[in-house]
Amino acid sequence: MDASSVSRAPLDPPLLCDDAESVVATLDRLYRTQIEFLQAGFQAFKASELQGRVRAVYPMARLVIDEDHAPIPAATFGFADQPGVYEGSFTRIDLFRGHLTKQFAHIIENHDRPIEVGLSETPIPLPFAFPDGMNVGDGFDAAAMTRLKRHFDMPALALMDDRIVNGDIRSGPGDPLPLGLFTAPRVDYSLHRLRHYCGTAPEHFQNFVLFTNYQVYVDGFVQRAEALVRDPDSGYTAFVEPGGRILRKDGTAIGVPAQRSPQMPAYHLVREGHQGVTMINIGVGPSNAKTITDHVAVLRPNAWIMLGHCAGLRNTQRLGDYVLAHAYHRDDHVLDDDLPVWVPIPALAEVQQALEKAVADVTGLDALGVKRIMRTGTVASTDNRNWELREQHEPDRALSLSRAIALDMESATVAANGFRFRVPYGTLLCVSDKPLHGELKLPGMADDFYRRQVAQHLDIGFRTMELLRALPPEQLQSRKLRSFNEVPLQ
Helix, strand or coil: CCCCCEEECCCCCCEEECCHHHHHHHHHHHHHHHHHHHHHHHHHHHCCCCCCEEECEEEEEEEEECCCCCCCCCCCCCCCCCCEEEEEECCCHHHHHHHHHHHHHHHHHHHCCCEEEEEEEEECCHHHHCCCCCCCCCCCCHHHHHHHHHHECCCCHHHCCCCCCCCCCCCCCCCCEECCCCCHHHHHHHHHHHHHHHCCCHHHCCCEEEEECCHHHHHHHHHHHHHHHHCCCCCEEEEECCCCCEEECCCCEECCCCCCCCCCCEEEEEEHHHCCEEEEECCCCHHHHHHHHHHHHHHCCCEEEEEEEEEECCCCCCCCCEEEEEEEEEECCCCCCCCCCCCCCCCCHHHHHHHHHHHHHHHCCCHHHHHHHEEEEEEEEECCCCHHHCCCHHHHHHHHHCCEEEEECCHHHHHHHHHHHCCCEEEEEEEEEEHHHCECCCHHHHHHHHHHHHHHHHHHHHHHHHHHHCCCHHHHCCHHHCCCCCCCCC
16 A cells, blocks of 8 residues: 555445434444544554555544524424524544433434434544544654654644634535534543643543632642542542542542643542533633633533632722622733624623522521622732732723723633633622732731631532532523524533
8 A cells, every 4th residue: 555545444325314323322432433443544654564555534424404494482492593504523532422312312402403423534544543642652753643644634823723612613505514612623632631730631621610710629639529529428539639539439449640740630529421510720820711711611511610710899898798790801912813892791690699609508698798798899800919009090080980890811711712612601809809809829928818708609619519519500501601603502
């Protein structure tokens, strides 16, 4: 076989599937066949037995909606807004089996149409055929990489952009419309990035995600998670740390923690059906917030919430008071090209109500008492950690005009990316200083504040996730997150 010849995995004919289980099972079978073919080709390459190119492709699903299509006003997902042919490529069906089964079931029920399942024309890049990482060996160098590119498809950035979620797809007459928010290469890219940034495999991530930027919150989460796993009545089955250490219900542990902390470590309190809680320490700044939410979004979590600290902007606030964001003053800039600042980021009633109820449940206060310790309003997010050092006339004016009650660096990015990716979002912050009023973080004061407030703030985060988990997915997936001409798969 010469270097220009191409060896392909088996090309199964497309199948029409009338039920969601058949759709997902067929996608899974096709995907496994394709990546096993690539893996075998790589082994032949390492043994110097490969002569031509090896190509495998992602499985795909196609939905055809006729001109007699009627809108479905009551649904929040699982339907097409307009007639047309919808196509999407898929990967790692083992990770998304439950989600895809539910989504396809809604589509088939809403439209009374079968789903065609077959193979796409999108090549699977060789590194993405190894979900646990591709081991190339110590002798692999630049020359070996050059040879590898002659034999296999490699990741192509043109196939991994966010044109669909950003609404930048321009389909001509007869062109297929996107079936889902992400292409398979985009999903694979993010799954590999999650492992890199968070230090745990994607399959451990849970559907309810807490973001924080303080290690003290992670320490509290770890302590709480280990206790809950050992509690036979908690419903949680395991606790997973960066590096892959897994604490099981019987108190035994397998694996070892990471020797070095990853950039944004993730910790997973596991529940059946991925219904547990993941906490990620995203570090400081809107760039980190965008990076991690760009990748967590492909897992289609049920909700994500920011738990962090903020500067209180009102003299009537006290250190330790809570701030529930109802709106966001976006001065963080990292999403300006993807989601212009003139786009409003609405509060989602289901998340807001859960957060407010969780504060009441944990503190034991009545409505008036909650009002004394929690303000609702606009949270401003900045990309300048030392914003206090700027000449204050213009910043003060902007904050006053927006009626902002608190300022941080991450919340607006987390919320805006939730809006962009159709992931329900929320923010509950704790006032840790009041720079505009001369109350700065002093070491002794800060230590005492952390001891008093972190445990309660975490309790509220856990309680919020319990309340959200009890909601039907159709209720939590707000129609506020749908664009017009939305993709069928959410």
